[in-house]
Amino acid sequence: GENVEQHPSTLSVQEGDSAVIKCTYSDSASNYFPWYKQELGKRPQLIIDIRSNVGEKKDQRIAVTLNKTAKHFSLHITETQPEDSAVYFCAAVTGGGNKLTFGTGTQLKVEL
C-alpha cells in the first residue's frame, strides 16, 4: 500500500518568513495530493490540493509543488502569520481507490 513520509515534524518560523513542509510517497500510481490544516481539537481543513498532471498550484500565500519523478511534494507558505500556527498534514490518494493516506504531520509555530 501507499506510504507517506513527512518532515519536519516541527517547524518554528518568525512572522513574515516562509515555511516549507515536504512529503514523499511510495506508490507511483498516486494521483492526488491534498494538504490539511488542523488546529488543536478541530477538524482537518482542506487548504490546497494538487493532481498528478500539474506541477505547481498556488492560492494566495499557499503553494504546492509536485515532482512525480522523485515522488515528492511540498507545501510552501509565504508571509507567515500567527494564525498559520497549526498541524499540517500531507496526504496521497492512489488511483485505484479514494482513501487518503496521511503523513505524520508537521507542527508549525509562527512566532511574533
Added chain:
Amino acid sequence: GAGVSQSPRYKVAKRGQDVALRCDPISGHVSLFWYQQALGQGPEFLTYFQNEAQLDKSGLPSDRFFAERPEGSVSTLKIQRTQQEDSAVYLCASSLKAYEQYFGPGTRLTVT
C-alpha cells in the same frame, strides 16, 4: 452551507461496552469515509462508502468494528466490546467529487 457533522462529540465508554458514532455528511455528497486519529498522529483510513455501498473496509482494525450507511446519507460506526486501544478521535469525511474530502469535527472516544 452546513458542513459534515458528527455526534456525539465526546464519548466515554467502559471497557466492554458497545458504542455507536454518527456522521451526517454534506447534503448530496456521494462518498463517505471514516478515519481514526490517535493522539499526535495523522488520520488513518477505516472504511469507505459510495452511496449505501461499502466499497472498502480494509482499514477496520477488527471484527468489533462495523459501519453502515443504509440510505446512502447518514452513516454509523459501531464498535462492539470496546477496548482501551480503541480510544481515539473518529473522523468522518464526505466527498462530492472523486477526491476532495471534507471532514467533520470528530468524536473523541475514551475507553476507561
